[in-house]
Amino acid sequence: MALLEVKNLKVHFKIEEGWVKAVDGISFIIELGETMGLVGESGCGKTTAAYAITQLLPPNGFIKGGHIFFKEPSRVTELRRKYDESLKGASSNARRKEIARVTKKLDPLRGEQRRLQEELGKLQQQRGRAPESTASPAALKKRLDDLATEAGGLEDRLSALTYSYDLLRISMRKDGSLDDYNEKIRKIRWTEISMIFQGAMNAFNPVFKVGDQIVEAIVLHKDVSDDEARERAKELFEFVGVGPDRIDNYPHEFSGGMKQRAMIALALALNPSFIIADEPTTALDVITQDRILVEIRRLQEQLNMAMMIITHDVSVVAEVSDNIAVMYAGLMMEVGKTTQVFKNTAHPYTAGLLGSFPSIKGKKKRLISIPGFPPDLVNPPSGCPFHPRCQYARQACQEGRPKGVEVEPGHISYCHYAKELWDELRRRE
Ligand SMILES: Nc1ncnc2c1ncn2[C@@H]1O[C@H](COP(=O)(O)OP(=O)(O)OP(=O)(O)O)[C@@H](O)[C@H]1O
Numbered sequence: 001m002a003l004l005e006v007k008n009l010k011v012h013f014k015i016e017e018g019w020v021k022a023v024d025g026i027s028f029i030i031e032l033g034e035t036m037g038l039v040g041e042s043g044c045g046k047t048t049a050a051y052a053i054t055q056l057l058p059p060n061g062f063i064k065g066g067h068i069f070f071k072e073p074s075r076v077t078e079l080r081r082k083y084d085e086s087l088k089g090a091s092s093n094a095r096r097k098e099i100a101r102v103t104k105k106l107d108p109l110r111g112e113q114r115r116l117q118e119e120l121g122k123l124q125q126q127r128g129r130a131p132e133s134t135a136s137p138a139a140l141k142k143r144l145d146d147l148a149t150e151a152g153g154l155e156d157r158l159s160a161l162t163y164s165y166d167l168l169r170i171s172m173r174k175d176g177s178l179d180d181y182n183e184k185i186r187k188i189r190w191t192e193i194s195m196i197f198q199g200a201m202n203a204f205n206p207v208f209k210v211g212d213q214i215v216e217a218i219v220l221h222k223d224v225s226d227d228e229a230r231e232r233a234k235e236l237f238e239f240v241g242v243g244p245d246r247i248d249n250y251p252h253e254f255s256g257g258m259k260q261r262a263m264i265a266l267a268l269a270l271n272p273s274f275i276i277a278d279e280p281t282t283a284l285d286v287i288t289q290d291r292i293l294v295e296i297r298r299l300q301e302q303l304n305m306a307m308m309i310i311t312h313d314v315s316v317v318a319e320v321s322d323n324i325a326v327m328y329a330g331l332m333m334e335v336g337k338t339t340q341v342f343k344n345t346a347h348p349y350t351a352g353l354l355g356s357f358p359s360i361k362g363k364k365k366r367l368i369s370i371p372g373f374p375p376d377l378v379n380p381p382s383g384c385p386f387h388p389r390c391q392y393a394r395q396a397c398q399e400g401r402p403k404g405v406e407v408e409p410g411h412i413s414y415c416h417y418a419k420e421l422w423d424e425l426r427r428r429e
């Protein structure tokens, strides 16, 4: 079942010169218990995508379109896709009409449910006395069960039509800004979706003990005593490999690696089902980096937690991700299983990105870096934003924005010439 489905998400920042199109229509899916690596050069919009999901965008960040479906039951997802397909191109009126039609069917069922529930309650209260109603409790219960099934089907339809599992629908204001104080979102953030911030080194407040900061986070969201929360914090310290006796240390008494581990402990504190780790290893030396990656793998195995790991270091994703999404200039370039993207690369940008990183285990090859620089996102290039740097670019690449091409099951390349490139790269192997 999909845990998270990001669909055509657009996030732009308002600045004096205009709008920075930081995320300009990206889509991906993360399944329960899976890890996805989000990679791409600096400034391509990775952190912005994460902030849209956790709804922590700065005040000049606006949602310009798209959806973020979280924990939507698969039956609703199926219905939603069917509706999207059948209502494609139709006016928003058609959707409104369909919502009205379903609601009209659902309302009397809800009414009857309430009535039968009351009747059942009364019957159960007057047990032993002469019954007012002729209905038997068993028959009423059966009827209620049937009604629940029928109403449930209609509720699912309504959810699908109104996108009720869309986090953006819950908290987005008319102008596209997010109300990050929204009660529902606050319940989800940290308890369901948590985030290890880029630059975690500075995420702890220097004047409070590290353990106390974790205890505070737990007590704030869960109905537990300080002592219970302290026990949990100690357990978490142990889990991430920091001695529980360090709980009363201040952040400056921790090494970089320990701070990073403590940050992971903080992200885990409330048992979220999904963690976004933004460059969890970038600021660390190679040995500590490796240890943190081992830790992350252990988390995946023991807690079966879904993760999104953001990094510009493809060797990190290769080690810990089931899937990879490659971003460039606010857009997706390639999405697929890690093995597919590494072995059967189907986008020139990914090929360049992989070429610019030395392979540790694979055979030695000459490093080719991608010439040029990522574009200005206020005035991005027309068509495919990668075309000015792409050695395969042709006329068409300057025109339309590439649509996703499924080059093999679950492996999508957003390149006009994905199929040709695919053949070309396979030929060279
Ligand atoms: N608050 C903001 N106001 C204006 N522009 C912003 C803001 N935050 C980010 N940007 C711009 O949006 C684009 C995407 O930034 P983002 O931080 O998402 O990139 P990133 O992929 O996480 O990069 P890095 O690998 O360096 O962390 C960049 O061009 C950045 O300058």
Ligand SMILES: [Mg+2]
Pocket (backbone or CB within 6 Å): 046, 047, 048, 198, 278
């Ligand atoms: Mg970033």
